Amino acid sequence: MRDDRVTIRFWAFGNEGENVQALIPEFERDNPGIHVMTQQIPWTAAHEKLLTGFAGDATPDVCQLGNTWIPEFAVLNALEPLGTYVTIAGESGLPDFFSGVVKMNVIDSTLYGIPWYVDTRVLYYRKDILGDAGFSRPPRTWAEMLRMCQVIKTRAKSRGILRYPIFLPTNEWVPVIILGVQAGGHFLKDGNTRGNFSGKEFTRAFSFLTSMYRDEYSPTGMSLITNLYNSFADGLICMYITGPWNIGEFRHRIPPALQDAWMTAPLPSLDDQIPGASLPLGTSLVIFRASKHKSEAWTFIRFLTARQQMVNFYRITGNLPPRQSAWTDSSLRANVYMRAFYDQLQRVDPLPLIPEWEQVVIRLQQYVELAATGTKTVDETLHEFDREVDRMLEKRRWIVEQHRAGP
């Protein structure tokens, strides 16, 4: 037995946790002195496992971290800064990576994670239904989108068909945040210590979104769409904003006859820059400060984030590589649906990098649910939400003020 090997512990979540194991044998062959022990954790338990792991001094060496979680662990001082490692590896500034994605990993000018895969969202749509309504290409702006929704809805109504032009799920926070980002961002103010959701920009985005529900361009509630793929195939919904994993799902679950009828496209825009901005969601690989095998951990991260491994990983999981050079690979180029993602990744805007962000957006999504079906005005809703956000950020405010006043 290889007792002399260094064992590094690697936590991976969800599907990636299962699929990454296919890549490890090659790593261990190339690095015979290192053994990787992977622990798979479902996403539903990942956050609490990480925090209890941190509190219990039981963190792994390498970990996959959703990039919206990086701020929390940076605040905990739990992550090893990776800037020096990157510079030594000759990739200072990570120029090969999409810049919007890199920004999500930099807090106070310190790099904490290396992007592993990206998860941006684009528009999936039914070419045939749009074509039938007289539109030969997908909407490039939200104004165009509105027009298309109107036409599609009217046509369907006149034929007695129930049809929702676009599906904006009320149990996801991504659609509303995308609109918010496109409207200019500014979700928070005062150095990210207070909510600004009742400000001009977000109010515009939020009103737009709720009007889509009120005009019945999108279904509200989740009970109508019990099976997304059936609904899309039936034409109950015609457009949907979602991520790359659905390419495979759509290929499998939509009947073969309809495979030519759907396509992907970059998001429509709220301003005149095309395409509209999307979000640089995804995960990164990090090293925990408490790790006793940092250099081996770094070797593993370099391996997983190398161009070829990203391509391999894409082939297994369909997860998008954050390296631009990986996109020249034939497997990505051959996939017609990927073009939209590549174009979209040129314009992804980062989100506020604060530990409370996850909590904020989860609460926001619940407000979207309420607003979509409720009777409060947009202004009332957003002011109430800002009050809640202010409360969530109170501690952060106090700390920031301390540091301003402090030595």
Next chain:
Amino acid sequence: MRRRIPAIVLNAGLILIAVVTLAPVLWMISASFMAPGEAGTFPPRLVPAHPTLEHYLLLPERMHLIRYFINSAVIACFATLLSLFFNSMAGYAFAKFRFKGRDVLFRFLLSAMVIPAQVTMLPLFFMLKKMGLINTYLGVMIPSLASIFGIFLVRQFAQSIPDSLLEAARMDGASDFKIYRLVVLPLCKPILLTLALFTFMGTWNDFMWPLIVMTDNSNYTLPVALANLAGEHVQDTELMMAGSVVTVLPVVILFLAFQKHYVRGIMVGGVKE
């Protein structure tokens, strides 16, 4: 015949209730033998078309079930033994000794049963961390070491031990501990068995605390591992059912074997208060 109607109705009712009670369990067992995807068909199948053992074989292989089984077994056994020791001594003392503050203390303990255990979990977690017991078997067992309910059960039972027996042993010059070991414990066998069952089943089925304490995959107990799997493999119904069967089976077997004692414990605990 008219006189028989009430009896027929009653027993039919009992049978119906039994069916409803068992239905989910039976379906769980049945689904665990179904081919992948069969359990999710519409209309739902009640019996597998071609029963297969593949999920049970997959469980130890891919799901490391054996390890989790062992974790659960070790923790449950040791927790049971330790708690028997702690609780029986205390219960005997409360029943047969006279000491200052005995009744006040006992009533205080009883009232503490109202406190939900979840209140203690946060600080207990930090306390165990300081003691280095996070992610250890002992850490998981600690809340079950001494249980107020256990002390109560033993006390109720021990009260019925004739004082004369104890006096006789004392007159023979036996030390208190000897009396406890050679006279009290054997007499208390029935309630001890009940207590052992309660503790074993409680620790085996416990979910929230092991979830918090065990940070390492490999240390998970069965319920925690099962919840984990369910989070990941939402689509693999049949596999989940097999996992559930394995989790449920040991306790059910224990129960069926020792029903009488388990039932007695509940009655003792319930009727006299």
Next chain:
Amino acid sequence: MTLRPRYRSGSPAVAYLFIAPALVAIGIFFVVPIVAAFMMSFTDFDIYALGSLTFVRFVALENYLRALDAPLFWQAIRNTFYFVLVGGPLSVAVSLGIALMVNSRLARFKSFFRTIYFLPVVTSLVAVAIVWRYVYHPRAGLLNYVLSFFGVSPVDWLGNPDMAMPAIILLAVWKNFGYNMLIFIAGLQNIQDDLYDAARIDGAGVWKQFLNVTVPMLAPTTVFIVVITVIGYFQLFAEPYVMTQGGPLNSTLSLVMLMYEQGFRWWSMGYAASIAFLLFLIILVFTAIQIFLRRRALV
């Protein structure tokens, strides 16, 4: 002057030795954490504090006020009370009804039925919740299948915010009725037959016998069962955690789930501790009310 033999009770010193292990364990691992949690509830211990202890502040009652002001907290209270006030009586009534049936002179194979009814109690809640998640499946689940024979159209038990809590109540009743049933049976068996005979001689029918003999004689047992059931139900956690994660739309978010989420998922431990103590307070008040009512009823 009677000579009391000294050996009648062992010396108190030995008694203390005997209770020591249990009491020390309870003291260290139960009482101390409770006190600590109490103190923590007056601080704003959170993720920042986890990083550096300088980021902890004493905030007096702020956590409690924040909870009382938080819509999520009141949602959790509503959900938990819904569960307790609907599930509790339902569970007790079902247990009592079945106990009466099993205990009846007309029943056959009593111990067989008793065993079956008790089975759900010993099963692991997690395993069972997983099974019931599938039973509740809108299309492929057993429940909707059976209901379809009665002409009921498919219900989305776990996806519909109005049906999710009833679904959890149903699961809880199914899981626990056997336990209370046993205690009821013990209580029923303690009622002497001559009481029933006397009532019958007085001309009372089955229902009157139930009202005038069974109910009063069973009162202490019933109170006991109601008290422990209510206490247990206030602590609802595993079912929503495994089946719905508190959803849909937070309709199954219980107080303990909220505490767990705030404490272990978001690391707002001071706040979570205050929720735990508010829950404790609620349970205490409820228990006191029940005991008070019982004393009143006995007088």
